[in-house]
Amino acid sequence: MHQILGHRYALIVVLAAAVVARVAVLSMKSETVSEDRDAYLAIAASLADGNGYTHPATDQPTAYRPPLYPIVCAALFAMGGGTTAIAILHFVCGMTTVVLTWSIGRRIGNAAIGGLAAGLVAIDPLLVGYTAISMTETVFTFLVTLLIAIFVGCTGCGERVMDARTMKAATGQRPMRLSPDRRRQIVIGVVFGLCAMCRPTIWAFGILMTIVWFIVRLRRRDARIEKRWPPWLLIVAVLLTVSPWIIRNAIVLGRPVVMTTHGGYTLLLGNNPVFYREVVSQPWRTVWDDAPTEFSQSAWYSNLESKMNQQLGTAANEIQRDRWMNQTAIMNIRKQPGMFIRACWLRIRRFWNVAPSRPIAASLPRPVEWGIVVFYSAILIGLLLGFVRIVRNKLSNWIPLCVLVLGFMLVHSVYWSNMRMRAPVIPEIAMMCSLGLLGLRPSRDD
Numbered sequence: 248m249h250q251i252l253g254h255r256y257a258l259i260v261v262l263a264a265a266v267v268a269r270v271a272v273l274s275m276k277s278e279t280v281s282e283d284r285d286a287y288l289a290i291a292a293s294l295a296d297g298n299g300y301t302h303p304a305t306d307q308p309t310a311y312r313p314p315l316y317p318i319v320c321a322a323l324f325a326m327g328g329g330t331t332a333i334a335i336l337h338f339v340c341g342m343t344t345v346v347l348t349w350s351i352g353r354r355i356g357n358a359a360i361g362g363l364a365a366g367l368v369a370i371d372p373l374l375v376g377y378t379a380i381s382m383t384e385t386v387f388t389f390l391v392t393l394l395i396a397i398f399v400g401c402t403g404c405g406e407r408v409m410d411a412r413t414m415k416a417a418t419g420q421r422p423m424r425l426s427p428d429r430r431r432q433i434v435i436g437v438v439f440g441l442c443a444m445c446r447p448t449i450w451a452f453g454i455l456m457t458i459v460w461f462i463v464r465l466r467r468r469d470a471r472i473e474k475r476w477p478p479w480l481l482i483v484a485v486l487l488t489v490s491p492w493i494i495r496n497a498i499v500l501g502r503p504v505v506m507t508t509h510g511g512y513t514l515l516l517g518n519n520p521v522f523y524r525e526v527v528s529q530p531w532r533t534v535w536d537d538a539p540t541e542f543s544q545s546a547w548y549s550n551l552e553s554k555m556n557q558q559l560g561t562a563a564n565e566i567q568r569d570r571w572m573n574q575t576a577i578m579n580i581r582k583q584p585g586m587f588i589r590a591c592w593l594r595i596r597r598f599w600n601v602a603p604s605r606p607i608a609a610s611l612p613r614p615v616e617w618g619i620v621v622f623y624s625a626i627l628i629g630l631l632l633g634f635v636r637i638v639r640n641k642l643s644n645w646i647p648l649c650v651l652v653l654g655f656m657l658v659h660s661v662y663w664s665n666m667r668m669r670a671p672v673i674p675e676i677a678m679m680c681s682l683g684l685l686g687l688r689p690s691r692d693d
Contacts (some may be wrong), residue, residue, distance in 0.1 A: 291320035438483025451654035511572030632683025
């Protein structure tokens with residue numbers, strides 16, 4: 248009992264730290280909530296005003312940004328809330344992510360792992376900082392953590408199995424037609440679909456988990472696995488969740504866009520001769536802003552627009568533009584495969600970077616910058632130790648976490664990458680780090 252109370256008090260301390268950190272950032276950076284860096288707020292305002300999902304620069308229907316976050320913000324605007332409501336949304340999602348991390352850590356590890364992981368998430372600089380920025384990081388991180396929680400059985404969805412006689416004796420009611428396992432498939436499918444509508448990167452996790460399933464199925468000819476899989480209800484739930492977006496794009500844009508029309512730009516942004524020359528070929532920590540004015544990112548994009556308009560015409564829609572940029576990026580990769588490999592290595596290092604990039608670091612006090620470096624360096628060391636423990640001890644419950652982190656890293660080894668791109672998988676990184684630092688010794692209250 249004493250240990251149980253101790254762990255509960257530890258969770259209270261962790262939640263208090265999470266509250267203090269997020270309230271402090273929202274208080275000091277309240278103006279950044281109103282900044283619309285990726286036009287999510289403009290799209291949300293258009294939706295709330297009844298003008299549809301349109302691009303603010305053209306007032307034309309768009310699929311340039313994923314729809315979930317603008318839709319949620321539009322709902323808040325329609326109910327009379329402003330950016331304060333968005334700040335509250337971010338705060339609630341951030342706090343819930345901390346609790347989910349604690350729950351997952353306890354479920355697949357022990358109370359100590361859950362507590363340490365939750366503590367790391369509570370004070371993580373990236374997650375805390377993006378609480379005050381109107382972008383998808385906070386909401387998406389919550390959804391991804393919820394997805395993992397359902398995967399490992401932290402939500403109670405489908406956890407208790409009763410036969411018809413037991414259920415009737417316990418509740419006096421007939422059992423539901425859907426078994427707990429099937430209900431769990433549906434919930435996983437819906438949450439995965441919501442993740443995909445918030446940020447398409449999650450599709451990599453789905454693909455890799457499907458590969459893992461096939462490997463397990465080939466290695467274990469188990470009748471129970473054959474009976475439970477393939478998870479048709481999960482697949483149907485995913486399709487039903489994302490289908491409104493796909494159908495809308497087919498009707499409005501003339502093409503059933505599954506993800507967004509932004510992928511071509513992010514692929515080309517990190518795979519073009521100027522980036523290869525001005526950043527990839529330069530020393531570590533070189534940023535594009537260091538390049539001469541004629542080779543800066545803005546100059547590159549201006550030249551890109553001119554070239555694209557010449558080849559496609561100024562009336563080209565965003566689907567045509569997205570396809571053109573995809574094809575151009577692939578052509579650049581084929582022309583310079585060696586530079587592409589070097590760029591991939593650079594993007595992987597940026598994904599795992601422990602220090603803020605120089606434009607951000609310049610705005611931070613030196614002690615804060617070094618504190619972030621020490622914090623993330625310790626986490627990466629713990630992460631490596633945790634991965635070794637998972638492989639050595641064959642901890643199958645940890646596979647979804649490993650697959651999730653791997654999927655995000657692989658996506659951003661090809662597309663544009665920086666520290667921000669790993670924010671959605673920080674809870675999983677924190678849990679693997681806690682496993683590496685603490686080990687897997689069961690505690691009495693687990």
